[in-house]
Amino acid sequence: MMYSLEERFRKSKIVSWTGIWINFFLAIFKIFAGIWGRSQAMLSDGFHSLSDIFAGILTLTSVKISQKPVDQDHPYGHGKAESIAALCISFILLGMSIVLSYRALNAIFLKIRIVPGLLPLWAALISILVKELLFRYTYYIGKKFDNLAILASASDHRADALTSVAALIGIAGARLGYTFLDPLAGFVVALFIFKIGIDILRPSLRELMDTSLPEDFIDEIKKLTLSIGEVKRIDDVKTRRLGWRNSIDLSVQIDADLSIEEGHGISNQIEKLLLQKLKNIGNIMIHINPGTGDREERNRKLEIITRILQEHYQKFVNFHDLFIVRKGSEEQVYLHLVLARKISVEQAHRVCDHLERDIKRELPNFKVLIHVEPA
CATH class of the missing domain: 3.30.70.1350 (Cation efflux protein, cytoplasmic domain)
Structure with a gap:
């Protein structure tokens, strides 16, 4: 089903702004919960949601740019803006994952043991529910309009839901006495973010490198x-x-x-x-x-007709302007036949009939048109 540019941009704008505002409130809530509740896992998850805000803004900007019509500087349009946006989103996620991995590993190896509060646990549960619903909505719009940047945002929402699951496990484990699980969950969250960044990076690079379609x-x-x-x-x-x-x-x-x-x-x-x-x-x-094959075939047919004419040389003086043309599915041969001046019309007609019959015997689908002229 085909959609107009206006509808595509309108739907992309709605889904982008929806994601931006939801991520804004989730990021504030989760970062606050991570700091107040002393949870490395929730703090990592909160910064992941913060990266989603930048991803949403990039997506919205790229979709707007991609709708611009062809101009002198962009004869193929502005469609690659979406691929560039997806590339930028992947860089944001990869950079965020490196920073969060460092913080989590630092807490693990320095054996910093802190029991998280109850607030990060509730924040993780709320994040899982909200982000999974947001993923399904964003993915539906991205697939419907075949928008790579929107699909990249959808993947980011799914990653956020999965990282919240990891955070939930880590926080719950730390509250049960296994305090190393909270920073370990923070590291797992960072790995999730890194994988999603790579998953977004690959198709965007393929498009920017003009890789062939499937x-x-x-x-x-x-x-x-x-x-x-x-x-x-x-x-x-x-x-x-x-x-x-x-x-x-x-x-x-x-x-x-x-x-x-x-x-x-x-x-x-x-x-x-x-x-x-x-x-x-x-x-x-x-x-x-x-078609080079057609030219070779035409030359072969001309040779056949020339041979037939040579076999009937005793019946006429000469021939010229021999050529073959195609009219739709029908092939026609044209030739000028030079006959003796004193030959009767009946004899001329008989010569032409004999030639036409012999040519059609060899080339049955041909229409033969002979122009008779005196020597």
């Missing part, structure tokens, strides 16, 4: 293109992703005898079909190449 998508392009009868062969298919849009560069072979106008019509037909059948198509570039 093989099944390319196969569908080939299948649709070859369904058009005039396309003889596909020479090359290049694809890449530009933000939420897919770009296609396609080279196809058609009959070498077709006119430029007919080639242009086939190109438009291919483009229209791809836009109708494939999702989120932006730029389509189609290169029309003359």
Whole structure:
């Protein structure tokens, strides 16, 4: 199903602002709970929520930029703003994970043993519930509109829910007397954040490096293109992703005898079909190449016709302007036949009938058009 740019931006804006405000209140609550309740795990979780605020702002900004129309400096549009935003989100998460890992490991190896209060435990429970619901909502919008930056934010929300689970286990264990579990949970939270950062980093780098789209998508392009009868062969298919849009560069072979106008019509037909059948198509570039196999086949047929004419040389003086053209699915051969001046119309007609019959015997799908002229 296709959606307008306006609807895509409006939904992305709503989900981004929803995430920003929820993360704002959660971050304040969890950082306060971590400091007041003396929990390293909850403090790490709170800073993770703080990073989500920056991620949400980056997502919102990138979606807005990506909707800008093509201009002279950006002939392919601004779609890669979403990939750049996803890359920045991954860097924020990776940096945050390194800082939090250092703090947690420092507490573990220095054997700092503090029993967390009850408030961090409640903060973890509330965070798990809220962030899981926010993940499901954000993921739904990201998949619906195929928005990489929104999907990156959704992954971040899921990571936050999972890190809150780890924090909950660590805090509960520390309150039961296993005080090392709280900083250990803080370290586990940092590892979760690091993994999500890597998961977001990979696809954003692939898009920025113009990595080809999946093989099944390319196969569908080939299948649709070859369904058009005039396309003889596909020479090359290049694809890449530009933000939420897919770009296609396609080279196809058609009959070498077709006119430029007919080639242009086939190109438009291919483009229209791809836009109708494939999702989120932006730029389509189609290169029309003359079929070399068609030229070889045409030369072979001309040799057959020339041989037949040579076999009938005693019946006419000469021939010239022999050529083959294609009219849709039909092939036609044209030739000028030079006959003796004193030959009767009936004899001329008989010669032409014999030639047409012999040519059609060898080339049954041909229409033979002979122009007779006196020597």
